[in-house]
Amino acid sequence: MLAWLLVGVPLGAGALLACAGRRADRAAPALGVFAATVTLALAIAAALRRPEATAPLLAGIDARLAVDGLSAILVVTVAAVTLAVLLFASGEFGQGEARSRFTGLMLLFVGAMLVTVTATGLVLLLMGWEVMGATSWALIAFWWREPQRVRAANVAFLTTRGADLGLYLAAGAALAGGVGSLTLAGLPRATQPWLALLTAGIVLAAVGKSAQLPLSFWLSRAMAGPSSVSALLHSATMVAAGAYLLLRVQPLLAASGWAAPLVAWVGAATAVALGLVAVAQTDLKQLLAASTSAQVGFMVLAAGAGGVAAGTSQLVAHAATKSALFPAAGARRHRGWESSRHPRCSPSSLPLPRGGGVVARYRYRCLLPCAGRRALGEWLHLERAAQLLVVRPTMALARGLAAFDDRVLHRAVMAVPAMGLWLARRSDRRAEVGVDGAVRAVVAGARRLGVLARRPQTGQLHQYYAQAAVALFVLALLTVWLR
């Protein structure tokens, strides 16, 4: 029951608020903070009591939630960060903004993350995972009147969903490999070759969600959302989900043989490359975004290297830091400090609004040298590569097929009745005229015979005698000839 409540409270409250419309705007921030507080209380209770809950979902596949050691840390982190972010967000939006929709979506987003980290099987994990992606789309596109924000949301959602396909394949591979219940704990028992496909699918999904190389670019676009969205998305949810999944299935990575080193290398490469990208950014939010990707790289590296505890502590520490940094960056913007330089390059006496922000920023100031690397500024051109290699060919193929559908396939089908009509007209003109002409010829012939038949009837007796004589003569000839 406790486990259901833990995910049910944010999901239920979020769904209600998101559907309530503008009527609930005034009450929404307070309700959101209240729901987040309740969730935090439930999370702490769950961390202490370690509840479990099971419900039937599909044939032979149950929906089961459980809070174990790893989940306990995550649910408390997620709930605590959510409460902090919602408190900040209650000041971020003005009177006219759709605060009810915002708060509702945030709660749905968090609820989905809680489902992801407490699910013990692939189905429920995938459900939370994908709902999280969709709500992040709605949150990034929160200011929907501005097309570039919507486009950014589309990029983020499509990239992560493309990676999510790995989880669909993983579920199928698990079933084929003999893990009928699809539980995460049972995955390493899958038989080859399904084990390889299963591992590859999970790694792909986690890499996409965590914005690791080569799929890091969506995180840059995700900055288009409100600051509080970035704070949540970059700290305890979304990007953290990928790292969490890899930490959770660490036995599977080890069992596969090749996946653990691969994951470690991906994490290490991301940590270095995106760290450099972060250094090269001139926009504060972009800097933070790239550094998120790099920091998550350390968690991924830990998962690959088998250091679950190390990865988890990095996750918690990063969540705490980042959730404080984004509100700070957002607040700077609010005060008109539209930062085109990163902190170290700007005047050193920047008044950061909250104490936590100063501490958090300080940690980064120690780490970052001020080196303007323009080459890295564009996030290694990863998005442009995806555009060139995937999006444009797909769109071209789509247009080509649509043209084929209209101009070739549809016309080919429509040619069949057209051919029928053509045949009909042709037979109307040719065959019909012939038959008609034959009938007319018969009629004309009969008429002429009729005219001829009237010729002998002259009414004069001597001519009748002559005709009878000729007829008798012909008959006689005929008789002679026939004998």
Place this chain on the structure above:
Amino acid sequence: MLSLIVFLPLAAAVVLAAIPGTVAPRLFLWSWIAVAAVDVALVVVAWIGYPGGLAYEEKLRWTSAGVGYHVAVDGLSLPLVAMTSVLFLACAIYSLRQTQRVKSFVLLFLFLQTVSVGLFVALDLILFFVYFDLSIVGMYFVIAGWGHGQARRAALTFFLYTFVGSLALLLGFIGLYLAANPHTFDIVELARSHPLTGRGAYGGLVLLAVGIGFAVKTPTVPFHTWLPPAHTDAPATGSAILAGVLLKMGTYGFVRIAMPLLPDTWRAYAPVVVVVGVVSVLYGALVALAQEDFKRMVAYTSVNHMGYILLAVGAAGLVAGSDAQARALAVTGAVTQMVSHGLITAALFLLAGVLWDRSGSYDMGSYSGLAGPAPVFAGATGLAAFSSLGLPGFSGFIAEFQIFTGSLASATVATALAVLGILITAGLFLRALQRLLLGPLRIPDAPGAARRPSRQSDHRFADLRRSEAASILPLLALVVVIGVLPRFLLDIIEPASTTLINLVSR
């Protein structure tokens, strides 16, 4: 019980036909709603009392030639019967604002409801065929009489194309009849004796005929070209019924007739079905991605969604290399997809009808930012779009997840390709949402309306009216209920799919 559910709308139509059309049109509309609501209530009663297996059976001998009136429901047909009656109720409510030749419109839809429900409960090939053909006739008149644009041309294309398909179907049925000893059209008896097992080419030809008949109706690539014009020019309710109910007659035919009656032929040609399914998935999704017309786009996504069903029923025939749990999962997913697609696509087409009603255009390029003046419309469209792209929490996910998971073992490459379909549908729906609903406001001028300054036009796109909301929102609510708590539906379907899997693997 079943006959009552089937013939109640027809009986109501006969009674209403006696009332002159000059009487207030609201009488017809409200009696239609009342009849549809009673039908839904009867279906709910049947659902609650459903004992499992083949239930509510009625059997009458009709002619000596092996044709009979045999009806019953099982786990494959009961969900479709329920979905059909719910969709007709939604269409009845949506039509409250109908003003054009109301009497004949109502009579036609009552007739269509009898035909549609009748088809799903029929257990006799000839009875099935009669309903199959009558549905084409009814829909022809709906499109030709109440459509817009080139409605008559589209209706004629639809009629001729699907009618030719139904002739192929009839040939196949006769082939089955002649093979059985004693000759019979009874589906249950034919499933028991499966007379074409081991008959080689004869079985192949019969499956080809039956398969083409159902493939045209479903429709699958390359037999789908009648669908986009028919949808684009049909009235909103016509499209909803066409996509929601009539397309399911094809897919239902596969699980009710083709698979259990021709088990070994089905297994032999299952790879062909899988390939047709995957091609439909990818082709439908890609062509939909390139559309500019919202309704045409939704029509092509139907081709995509029906492709998943073919993939699943094909994979269920690939017995080697997969266990029964996976194949049963795929079939359950296929039936769930029929219900789910019916609800979601009907909602999408009714929403497209709102677009047409307000501005007379489906062109996505001429709209922008509708979320401003019409937030409820935008929210409903967004929900319907996300459920159509298979987001968890909506019914589409429950269906597609089972299809993919169940099909991967037996049709690995095909399933891996088909999964790409949900990414492309995500792309096309996000694109459509962005163009229609988000961004700065732009609304095309309604036909005939004087061009007004843009400031006034801000308030021209009215949000969902009461009848529209009352018809569309319950459909979406059902989609969410199935997506979150699917057990009430899966408990009905799962035993039937296990039975079907056993029949196919004989």
